[in-house]
Amino acid sequence: MSVADRVMELARRRGFFWISAELYGGVSGFLDFGPLGKLLKRKIEEKWRQWFIVKNQEFVVEIETPVITPYKVFEASGHVAHFTDYMVECLKCGRKFRADHLIEEQAGLTGLEGLSEAELSSIIRERGLKCPECAGPLGEVKRFNLLFQTTIGPYSESIGFARPEAAQGMFTTFSRVYNAMRNRLPLGIAQIGKVMRNEISPRQGPIRLREFTIMELELFYDPKDPKCPVLDRSEVLRIVPEDRVSKKLMEPIEVTVEEALKTGVVLSEWTAYFMVLAQKFIQDLGIPFEKQMFIAKLPQERAHYASQVYDQVVELEKWGWVEVSGHAFRTDYDLRGHMASSGEDLRVYKQLSSEVEVEDYEVRPVLEALKEDFGGEAGLVANALKMMPGARVLEELESKGFFEMGKFRVYRRHVELVKVKRKVKGRRFIPFVAEPSFGAERLVYAAMEHAFKEKEGRVILSLPPDIAPIEVAVFPLVNRNGLPEKAREVYKALKDRGLLVEYDDSGSIGRRYARADEVGVPLAVTVDHQTLEDDTVTIRSRDTWRQVRCSIQQLPDVIEAYVRRKVAIAPLKELIE
RNA sequence: GCGGCCGUCGUCUAGCCUGGAGGAGGACACCAGCCUCCCGAGCUGGCGACCCGGGUUCAAAUCCCGGCGGCCGCACCA
Secondary structure, eight states, X not given: OOHHHHHHHHHXXXXXXXXXXXXXXXXXXXXXXXXXXXXXXXXXXXXXXXXIIGGGTTTEEEOOOOXXXXXXXXXXXXXXXXXXXXXXXXXXXXXXXXXXXXXXXHHOXXXXXXXXXXXXXXXXXXXXXXXXXXXXXXXXXXXXXXXXXXXXXXXXXXXXXXXXXXXXXXXXXXXXXXXXXXXXXXXXXXXXXXXXOOOSSOOTTTTXXXXXXXXXXXXXXXXXXXXXXXXXXXOEEEEEOHHHHHTTOOOOEEEEHHHHHHTXXXXXXXXXXXXXXXHHHHHHTTOOGGGEEEEXXXXXXXXXXXXXXXXXXXXXXXXXXXXXXXXXXXXXXXXXXXXXXXXXXXXXXXXXXXXXXXXXXXXXXXXXXXXXXXXXXXXXXXXXXXXXXXXXXXXXXXXXXXXXXXXXXXXXXXXXXXXEEEEEXXXXXXXXXXXXXXXXXXXXXXXXXXXXXXETTEEEEOOOGGGOSSOEEEEESSSSTTHHHHHHHHHHHHHHTTOOEEEOOSSOHHHHHHHHHHXXXXXXEEEXXXXXXXXEEEEEETTTOOEXXXXXXXXXXXXXXXXXXXXXXXXXXXXXO
C-alpha cells in the first residue's frame, strides 16, 4: 500500500477528509472535511494569512467577494473565451487531442485563440488533417468550458458563473479598495475562498478538485516603479527556468533573487518576493526545502492572462511533483479588459513633484474600422483605447500582431499611434499585477503526507506543532484513585487557555498515546499517582516518546508556547532539545 | 470522455467461478464494562457490510443488463 493510500485511509478513518456525498456513491472532485481536517485546513489558511497578509499589513488587505459572478465579468476577463478546451476525437482509434494543439503542430498555424469550434473543425477539414497516431479521420471539434454555469434568479436569462479563481473579485473591486486604502500603491488585495472548475475528469483524490479553496493575492503596482521595497535579494530560490524547461532539464538550479532578477529568470521583483514567501510558508507546513521547487510554465501552457508563470511544486510519493501554488505576472491584462468592457476608467493617478515634459504615444481609435468589427460596441472599444498606454499598445501590436482588452482584440488598422510631447503634472496608468495563488486542499494533503511517519508499526502524524488540529491531549493514568477528577481539572485549565485539547480515558495508556500520535497531537499530558502528591504531571512528546515532569501551574504556559509559537521553554526544553 | 480491471462492516478480507443450507464469517479498529497501568496488553459484551436500480429464477452477495463510483492506461488539468 502506498503512502498516499495510507494517508487517505487515515484521513477517512480519523475524520480529516473523504469523498463527498458518499451516501449516494460519491462524486469525484468534491471533498468533505471532517472535524480534524477542518481544524487542520483552518490552521493552514491562518498560516497563509500570517505570511502573506499580516506580515505585509502596511500594504496588503484581505477582502471577500461572492462565488457567483455575472457573465460579463468572465467575458471581460477572457475566461468565457479562453477557459475552454477544444477537443477532437479520432473516429478510427478513438484517441482525443487538443484541437488547437493538433492544428498548430500539423498545419503550423498559430494564433488560434478565440476561434470557435466550427472554425477549428473547418480548418481540420480544409487541410485534411489526420489523427497523428493512426492517420484515421478526425471528428467534429467539441468545446469544453470549465466554468460552472448557473442562472441568477428564477426563470432568469441572466447567466452567472461560479468563479474559477478569486482574482476577478479583486479586479472588479479594485477601485473601491484602492480608494479605501487612500490611493496608495503598491497595494495587495488578498482573498481566501471557494472556487470551482468543472474539470473533465478529476482524479488523484484531494489533488484535483472541482470545488476547492483558493488563497490568492493580487499585488498592484506602478509599472514605472516596479521595485519591491521589502525584497531581500540574498534569498535563494530553487527554480527550473523557462529555457531549462523547454530543454526538458527538470533539475532545479539554486539562484539568489539578485541573479534571478538580473538574468530575467524572474521578471518582476514582486513575483520574486512572493516566491520567497511561498518557500518559507511551505517549509513552515513541514515540507522541506529540497522537496519543493518552482517550474516555469512555457508560453503555450500559460493561462491566457499571464506573461510569466512559475508553478511551485512539492514532491509527493504517488503523484510526483504536484503544483501547490502559481505565481503569475498578470501585467495590466485584467484591468485593461474590465476597462474595455465596463467603460470605466480603472487607471490610477500619480502626482509628480513638478511639471515635466513627457513623450508618449497617443492612441487614436479609427472609428470606421472599429465599427466594422465591433458594431455597437465600437464606442466602448474606442473609449477604452484612449485610456491605454500608447507605448504598450505599440509594443504588443508589433510583438503579437494584436492588442487585447478582455474580449476585444484590436489590430493595427483599428488605431493610429501618434507620438506626442506634453507637459504634465501627473501620470495616469494602469497598475501591473503580480499574483501568488495557492490551493488549500492540496496543502492539507501535502502537509499530511510529509508528516506521515511510522515507528514500531505505529503511525505518527508528525505535523508541525502549530498546525496540529489537536494541540494537546490529557490522560488520567488509571480510572480510579481520584486521577480522572484531577485530569479533568488539568483539561479544563488548558481549555480555558484557549488551547485545543482532547481528554481521553479509554483503554490502556499506550493505546491512548498511539491514538493521539496518529492524528498528530504533539504533546500528551498524563496525570499519575505522583500528581496527587506534588501537583506535577508528565508531558510526553509525540516525536521522541520521551517524557518530562512539569508543574500544573506552569503547564498552560509551556504548552501554549510550544504549540502556538513553536518555542520550547523549561521544562519542555530538555524534552525537545 | 474511451478502454481494461474492480466495488462485501470504519479498515483489511472470506464467500462469488459451480445460485439455496445465510441469521453473510473472520481479523483489526471503534463503543461499553471488568481488570490493569507509562506506550495499539488481557477478558466479557456490543455496534457494524453485500455500491444503486432493473432483469432471470421457486430462490441472487453469487448469473445478466443499466447506472454510479474507484484504480490503471489514453486524453485533459485554464
